[in-house]
Amino acid sequence: MTQETIVGLLVSVLEFGTLLYLAALGETIAEKAGVLNLGVEGMMAVGAMASFWIGAETGNPWLALLFAVVVTAAFSLIHGLASVVIGADQVVSGLALTILGLGLAAFFGQSLALTTVLSTARFSALDLGPLSDIPWIGETLFSIDALSWLALSLGAVTWFVLTRTRMGLSLRAVGESAATADAAGTKVAATRLTAVAIGGGFAGAAGTYLSLVLSPGWSEGATGGLGWIAVALVIFGAWKPGRVLFGSLLFGGLIALGPRLQTFRCQDGEDIACLNFDADPTLVSMLPYILTVIVLIILSVRSRNRPSIAPAAIGLAYRREER
Numbered sequence: 001m002t003q004e005t006i007v008g009l010l011v012s013v014l015e016f017g018t019l020l021y022l023a024a025l026g027e028t029i030a031e032k033a034g035v036l037n038l039g040v041e042g043m044m045a046v047g048a049m050a051s052f053w054i055g056a057e058t059g060n061p062w063l064a065l066l067f068a069v070v071v072t073a074a075f076s077l078i079h080g081l082a083s084v085v086i087g088a089d090q091v092v093s094g095l096a097l098t099i100l101g102l103g104l105a106a107f108f109g110q111s112l113a114l115t116t117v118l119s120t121a122r123f124s125a126l127d128l129g130p131l132s133d134i135p136w137i138g139e140t141l142f143s144i145d146a147l148s149w150l151a152l153s154l155g156a157v158t159w160f161v162l163t164r165t166r167m168g169l170s171l172r173a174v175g176e177s178a179a180t181a182d183a184a185g186t187k188v189a190a191t192r193l194t195a196v197a198i199g200g201g202f203a204g205a206a207g208t209y210l211s212l213v214l215s216p217g218w219s220e221g222a223t224g225g226l227g228w229i230a231v232a233l234v235i236f237g238a239w240k241p242g243r244v245l246f247g248s249l250l251f252g253g254l255i256a257l258g259p260r261l262q263t264f265r266c267q268d269g270e271d272i273a274c275l276n277f278d279a280d281p282t283l284v285s286m287l288p289y290i291l292t293v294i295v296l297i298i299l300s301v302r303s304r305n306r307p308s309i310a311p312a313a314i315g316l317a318y319r320r321e322e323r
Helices: 003-032 040-058 061-085 090-112 129-133 137-143 146-164 166-176 178-183 188-214 226-236 241-264 281-285 287-305
Strands: none
Touching: 003 040, 003 137, 003 146, 003 166, 003 188, 003 226, 003 241, 040 061, 040 090, 040 188, 040 226, 061 090, 061 188, 146 166, 146 188, 146 241, 166 178, 166 188, 178 188, 188 226, 226 241, 226 287, 241 287, 281 287
8 A cells, every 4th residue: 555545545535524524514504593404415416517517618616616606505595495484394395405406406417417527627736836745744735626725714714603703693592592582683584594595505515526626527416425424414513613524524534435445455565554455345335324324323312311412493493473
């Protein structure tokens, strides 16, 4: 197992981690406001299709990113209007959004299946000069793309806004007790709709990362369940951006490791550490999803005998009482 192989794995961990973090960060914002959105998978699919389409047409990745964010933010408001304004069940509405998003992405993206994007339409690694040549650190950390750095910056901004600003306080208050926040003058519906739209925009950015960085191209089913892992990561990270980042890297590592385990097997004459590993690749690819289920079960069992750390009003519709 060569240094090049290990560096390639580390870079892949950061890439998958970035994708999951963008989607999970958006879901964290929505759930902090008391709105459970299970439509992340569908929104990611719409974002991936939309960004790839614009990237192929214009050759500009930033324009493709902006378009995907706007489209998915608007698309997410279907769930916002149903669950926040009308008061529909958030689980049902979110699942419907996923089904609708996957269907729309497949329908409008069918003509893009054989399309390729120009190299200028992809988010490539940043050129940081000598820093990129530093062994190990430079070859991994300083060779990631601009969108990965943007995701990390957005995580820091999200943490600051949620914990250090009046806007964040209002959003968290709506997620804990909508009636109390309403009595204090916070516009509950507007706050929740804004949080849902922001969450949708983040999911669109994750879709953009998928189609313009991780696996340039578009095909039906490209998201492959990554949106569901992102939803689980919010619970795993206890609705905190920092912990969600750790979980994203952990699960991203499992996803990146799966296809590479076979390449780590010892070869004759190797004097570098390697692994004698032999397993069905299909089984290995299931590891992130198996871990997701295990984590959710453990957290559910632990929450039985202790106060829940989830936003108290999550999943609960709020209707202002007329006086």
